[in-house]
Ligand SMILES: Nc1ncnc2c1ncn2[C@@H]1O[C@H](COP(=O)(O)OP(=O)(O)OP(=O)(O)O)[C@@H](O)[C@H]1O
Ligand SMILES: Nc1ncnc2c1ncn2[C@@H]1O[C@H](COP(=O)(O)OP(=O)(O)OP(=O)(O)O)[C@@H](O)[C@H]1O
Ligand code: SF4
């Protein structure tokens with residue numbers, strides 16, 4: 134039996150903007166198991182980043198994680214609710230036990246300092262080692278993430294690195310303290326396909342080695358079909374579909390998932406011969422009041438019922454779906 | 462028709478701590494192709510291989526060091542669409558003025574005709590025609606890219622260069638924009654140079670695809686042919702790591718050796734040598750020429766085929 138490492142229950146995160154409230158994450162619940170790669174899929178603005186920043190308790194004013202939200206994190210034999218932790222307690226968890234890598238690698242390095250020192254410094258923040266020990270440890274890490282000539286490259290500044298190398302250094306830094314959970318927020322979106330394949334390989338290798346769990350955020354469904362164990366599909370801050378990765382992609386139950394898959398250009402489609410499917414319309418604006426199903430305006434299966442009321446999640450055979458007229 | 466011959470562009474490195482002033486970045490190392498009427502040339506290649514430099518050299522924004530760009534008289538108007546729809550629109554201008562800007566610059570319309578032309582263009586790119594008095598910040602990313610497209614086609618250019626036109630957009634919006642570009646090509650007989658590093662997108666959009674590596678075109682072919690029979694080892698590597706639904710490709714298990722090419726310290730021989738799984742000694746000594754393959758219009762620069 135796999136062990137639950139994280140249980141997110143009824144997570145709601147609201148931004149109290151001057152003119153309106155924006156519910157970025159709407160009553161979201163999901164589990165993360167040990168040794169698992171969980172993919173979180175959704176279009177821009179669907180709430181992927183906010184969900185994970187909420188887990189890390191990194192939501193600032195005017196944002197607020199609703200007090201009733203429970204983020205249960207496995208601690209020894211029991212669970213602690215991260216939404217009840219003090220900032221001091223969270224500081225010990227962040228980086229040490231839950232690490233995050235961000236989409237933009239340049240944002241997590243200081244351009245003015247040598248990379249080796251920066252990775253070493255982050256090791257020192259979470260351990261007791263001396264400066265020299267930390268530096269040596271940092272070199273080892275860089276080698277592990279396949280930075281060639283790591284001793285030399287550690288003397289370099291961020292601008293001297295390619296995007297892919299920086300991304301690997303960021304992974305090295307995030308893995309430094311052997312976290313239980315690694316949150317990777319679109320770690321390959323800015324990279325080309327060869328570098329992307331290298332980064333995925335590296336993540337998979339490290340995951341197998343350390344047994345950590347990974348939340349992998351992306352908007353690229355094709356990427357996670359065989360890379361992740363389970364998939365969550367988000368739309369407008371709500372969970373639309375959840376299930377084992379392969380099943381969700383080979384037999385999508387939610388109309389949105391199916392439309393997403395159809396609208397991905399596939400190699401082997403050619404102009405004049407194939408027509409790429411396009412979902413009509415656009416995602417709801419932030420703060421837009423939606424009474425019925427959030428996907429109703431764009432959905433080909435939409436009925437009066439969908440416009441009038443919001444579907445609940447139904448669960449069957451390890452699959453979850455929020456739709457009145459789901460495919461079976 | 463557009464004929465590009467032997468385009469070369471090197472950027473001098475600023476003299477400083479890390480380099481002598483002699484050194485330069487070899488961004489474009491002799492690129493040639495022709496583009497016919499109503500055709501699309503797709504260009505793929507990894508980050509930094511010179512795609513945008515090529516686009517800018519053709520447009521004259523960053524004139525090439527050497528080589529020539531020849532346009533047939535009917536195509537003298539070229540326009541472009543760039544990656545970021547947020548950066549490429551002036552926030553202080555109304556959309557009707559933005560979208561008709563190239564027409565006014567070319568003296569094609571008077572001030573009085575702006576509103577009417579803007580309505581026509583907005584409709585053409587699938588936006589409500591009465592949105593001309595809005596400002597860019599009132600539009601979503603996909604809508605902004607539609608405005609950029611409307612602006613690019615407004616002056617009836619023969620050629621539009623699209624540099625990563627959909628990479629900042631969501632998948633669902635991406636398909637809308639790609640189909641719009643194809644529809645406008647049919648309607649207005651436009652030729653495109655279509656640059657992207659999403660290979661599936663480039664295959665879908667193009668009549669001929671060129672693969673670039675380290676400032677060279679290393680392979681060109683019709684998209685069907687390139688996909689079915691890739692010749693160059695780099696093209697094969699690229700295709701092997703493109704994520705594909707339902708194919709169980711396990712791209713994270715692909716062994717990829719070597720780093721991206723050094724464009725400053727140029728070694729003799731094939732630029733792909735350091736990463737090529739099938740190199741031989743010969744590859745180190747001389748640069749292979751672009752040679753036609755067995756199929757018509759399929760050419761490749763690799764010693765394996767010479
Ligand atoms: N600091 C903030 N203040 C106000 N609203 C915010 C803030 N951060 C996020 N939001 C809103 O919350 C919603 C969810 O945003 P989030 O960043 O989680 O999207 P995402 O799924 O990560 O999208 P992307 O793919 O673009 O990264 C959006 O509507 C966004 O406008
Ligand atoms: N104005 C410039 N000054 C100096 N170097 C430049 C300049 N523009 C581009 N380069 C360099 O030329 C090379 C090719 O860059 P280019 O922008 O053409 O790549 P690209 O193929 O468009 O990459 P991407 O996919 O990341 O957009 C890179 O090494 C880049 O750093
Ligand atoms: S509930 Fe209705 S509108 Fe929503 S996804 Fe299902 S069928 Fe479509």
Ligand code: SF4
Pocket residue numbers: 693694695731732733734737738739740741744749762763764765
């Ligand atoms: S010329 Fe040689 S090194 Fe270059 S791609 Fe061909 S086989 Fe590989």
Ligand SMILES: [Mg+2]
Pocket residue numbers: 181182183318
């Ligand atoms: Mg995000």
Ligand SMILES: [Mg+2]
Pocket residue numbers: 512513514624
């Ligand atoms: Mg570019």
